[in-house]
Amino acid sequence: MNIIVCIKQVPDAKDVRLDPKTNTLAREGVESIMNPFDRHALEEGVRLKETHGGQVTALSMGPPQAESVLREAISCGADQGVLVSDRAFAGADTWATSYTLRKAIEASGEFDLILCGKQAIDGDTAQVGPGLAGQMKLPFVTCVQKIRNLDDGIIQVERMMDDGFDVLELPVPALLTVVKDINDPRVPSLKGKMKAKKATIKILSAADIGAEEQCIGLAGSPTRVVNVFTPAPRGDRKMFTGSLEEQVDQLVDQLRSYL
Amino acid sequence: MLIIDCEKCIGCGVCEAECAFGAISVQDGCAVVDDNCTLCGSCVESCEVEALLIEEGAVQVQADINDWSGIWVFAESRHGKIAEVSYELLGVGRKLANQRGVQLSAVLLGSGVTESAPTLIAAGADKIYLGDDSTLGQYREDIYGNVLEFLIKKEKPEVILAGATAIGRSFIPMVANNLGAGLTADCTGLAIRAEDGMLLQTRPAFGGNIMATIECPHTRPQMATVRPKVMQPLMPDLERQGEVVSLSIPDRLLESQVKVLENVLEEHNQVNIQEIEVLVAGGRGVESEKGFKLVKELADELGGAVAASRAAVDSGWIPYAHQVGQTGKTVCPKLYIACGISGAIQHAVGMQSAETIVAINRDKNAPIFNIASCGIVGDLFEIMPLLTKKIRENKAL
Numbered sequence A: 001m002n003i004i005v006c007i008k009q010v011p012d013a014k015d016v017r018l019d020p021k022t023n024t025l026a027r028e029g030v031e032s033i034m035n036p037f038d039r040h041a042l043e044e045g046v047r048l049k050e051t052h053g054g055q056v057t058a059l060s061m062g063p064p065q066a067e068s069v070l071r072e073a074i075s076c077g078a079d080q081g082v083l084v085s086d087r088a089f090a091g092a093d094t095w096a097t098s099y100t101l102r103k104a105i106e107a108s109g110e111f112d113l114i115l116c117g118k119q120a121i122d123g124d125t126a127q128v129g130p131g132l133a134g135q136m137k138l139p140f141v142t143c144v145q146k147i148r149n150l151d152d153g154i155i156q157v158e159r160m161m162d163d164g165f166d167v168l169e170l171p172v173p174a175l176l177t178v179v180k181d182i183n184d185p186r187v188p189s190l191k192g193k194m195k196a197k198k199a200t201i202k203i204l205s206a207a208d209i210g211a212e213e214q215c216i217g218l219a220g221s222p223t224r225v226v227n228v229f230t231p232a233p234r235g236d237r238k239m240f241t242g243s244l245e246e247q248v249d250q251l252v253d254q255l256r257s258y259l
Numbered sequence B: 001m002l003i004i005d006c007e008k009c010i011g012c013g014v015c016e017a018e019c020a021f022g023a024i025s026v027q028d029g030c031a032v033v034d035d036n037c038t039l040c041g042s043c044v045e046s047c048e049v050e051a052l053l054i055e056e057g058a059v060q061v062q063a064d065i066n067d068w069s070g071i072w073v074f075a076e077s078r079h080g081k082i083a084e085v086s087y088e089l090l091g092v093g094r095k096l097a098n099q100r101g102v103q104l105s106a107v108l109l110g111s112g113v114t115e116s117a118p119t120l121i122a123a124g125a126d127k128i129y130l131g132d133d134s135t136l137g138q139y140r141e142d143i144y145g146n147v148l149e150f151l152i153k154k155e156k157p158e159v160i161l162a163g164a165t166a167i168g169r170s171f172i173p174m175v176a177n178n179l180g181a182g183l184t185a186d187c188t189g190l191a192i193r194a195e196d197g198m199l200l201q202t203r204p205a206f207g208g209n210i211m212a213t214i215e216c217p218h219t220r221p222q223m224a225t226v227r228p229k230v231m232q233p234l235m236p237d238l239e240r241q242g243e244v245v246s247l248s249i250p251d252r253l254l255e256s257q258v259k260v261l262e263n264v265l266e267e268h269n270q271v272n273i274q275e276i277e278v279l280v281a282g283g284r285g286v287e288s289e290k291g292f293k294l295v296k297e298l299a300d301e302l303g304g305a306v307a308a309s310r311a312a313v314d315s316g317w318i319p320y321a322h323q324v325g326q327t328g329k330t331v332c333p334k335l336y337i338a339c340g341i342s343g344a345i346q347h348a349v350g351m352q353s354a355e356t357i358v359a360i361n362r363d364k365n366a367p368i369f370n371i372a373s374c375g376i377v378g379d380l381f382e383i384m385p386l387l388t389k390k391i392r393e394n395k396a397l
Helices: A036-052 A066-077 A094-106 A128-136 A190-196 A244-254 B014-018 B042-046 B083-098 B114-122 B140-157 B168-179 B291-302 B310-314 B378-397
Strands: A002-006 A008-009 A032-034 A055-061 A080-084 A114-119 A142-151 A154-161 A163-172 A174-178 A202-204 A224-229 B003-006 B024-027 B030-033 B050-053 B071-075 B104-110 B127-132 B159-163 B182-187 B189-192 B201-206 B208-215 B222-226 B245-248 B258-266 B278-283 B303-308 B335-339 B356-361 B374-377
Touching: A002 A036, A002 A128, A008 A202, A032 A036, A032 A066, A036 A055, A036 A142, A036 A174, A036 B356, A055 A066, A055 A094, A066 A080, A066 A190, A094 B168, A094 B182, A094 B208, A114 A128, A114 B003, A128 B140, A128 B168, A128 B201, A142 A163, A142 B140, A154 B114, A154 B258, A190 B083, A244 B127, A244 B374, B003 B104, B003 B258, B003 B310, B014 B024, B014 B042, B024 B335, B030 B303, B042 B258, B042 B278, B071 B083, B083 B104, B083 B114, B083 B222, B104 B114, B104 B140, B114 B127, B127 B140, B127 B208, B140 B168, B140 B201, B159 B168, B168 B182, B182 B201, B182 B208, B278 B291, B291 B335, B291 B378, B356 B378
Parallel strands: A002 A055, A002 A114, A055 A080, A080 A202, A114 A174, A142 A174, B071 B104, B071 B159, B104 B127, B127 B245, B159 B222, B182 B222, B278 B303, B278 B335, B335 B356, B356 B374
Antiparallel strands: A008 A032, A142 A154, A154 A163, A163 B258, A224 B208, B003 B050, B024 B030, B189 B201, B201 B208
């Protein structure tokens, strides 16, 4: 059972805030972390490996500093880390990212299962998982909340829907994206940390994976950002005054249109 | 690549302040870009001395973009019922189609959905592509994707809209990928640029702290998933005329690798908080499962539903389906009453686009008050029962 887990390094949301003076994102002290959903994908991969044997490869596309999330993945049970990194990837949208990940996976050998987090918390698109499945022509299921069984090349999963969940079966190789309900990720063991420290992270460039120039980075991206702006601030906030009862009266008055 | 001309650069730092990704810094009087750059282009626009330039390599350009015409909506249905978001998409789709002077069509796939087709015409569609087949009764990524991709290649619409729902966000990205089309996730604004008819797609990024407008300049179709409850449906017009095209779908497109064993409807999931107009949400300050009774009472009185912060869900007071925020759901109801929720960014990103936000919290410095439309500082165990009672009295008037 060889499993590839796709991991993205993202800014930690708790540090992301607006600078009230300039109304732009304040960046000082913003730390980079492993995308929280990917942590659940990694944990699920490691659990499957523990039951069925095999290898877990953590794969990331990003700048050189993304190496740190791959080391973290190794400390949590991944066997190896692969970083696809090249200035030529800059400006990639979800299409170009899916393409790049596919080329990296093809350059990295055989696998049975690809696991991704449901979405990354910086872009929130949830498009790379399904896009990668499309690129690789793999059967896939998004928003998996439980892997019930894996036997004889068939995987049985629960997929979260807006009104409950579906129980599905599909053949491997396949791609799954997972939600956080699927498991509680472990904290790295001391042994894991030691291993992560010593591990060599394989770094692949655009040339290493044989990516075509017109399919990567900004050139390979069908979408373009034409404008970035700060949303209009809310109108003046109303704080009520007076006794609690008076305040509640004012609030009810305010809510009249919703009653 | 972002090219910085150090001859022209005056080291003013405007671009550094403009960059939302922290990728530019001024070093020794000249701007320097690092690997975080996403080539979004804001710095290029901000530079007053034109020292910045984005150089694109050979771009994938599709030759025939003018051959693509018409606005399409994927009309989502589940268990034979059309999802509300489909009508909202037809509402905005109608406007876009009128502006472009083209037809608005809906793609309706499912089993036993034929009788729903007229409601889509009443909601604004000129044409329905109807795939009513027992195989399509169970949603599966591959067969829905196959059928939609097949239709798109055949009919060549310029725009395709789908709901940013569990279904829309799972198979639409695969279709876009297979077509080499641009797809923008979770849009909250759509418009046609008058000059060239390009679809401008606006979406929140960084959890709504910044907004980005996106276009697909070189490829067709232009695809977007649209957040539920943002667009307005039209008033149904039963007199509206439209055409229903029953699809003959080649069998090979209906062969799925995925087998559905069971659909489990969950009681607490029966109410999808993303589709509700009034939400009353409880957080850590609600203190217990019992405390959520107060939340529920207020929600019931307002004809709304209960939502929660991660802290409340993690404490086991309420199931995950109610969680709002980064690792839960993103909602934009008309009214959101946050009770005992501090309003940390992880929560705020999931609800800050609500029309009206009311905050009830005993800590006057809680960040929730920064995004609230109005608020009361005080003990929610006193305020909520009083509020529920007064609303009940008010309604009785």
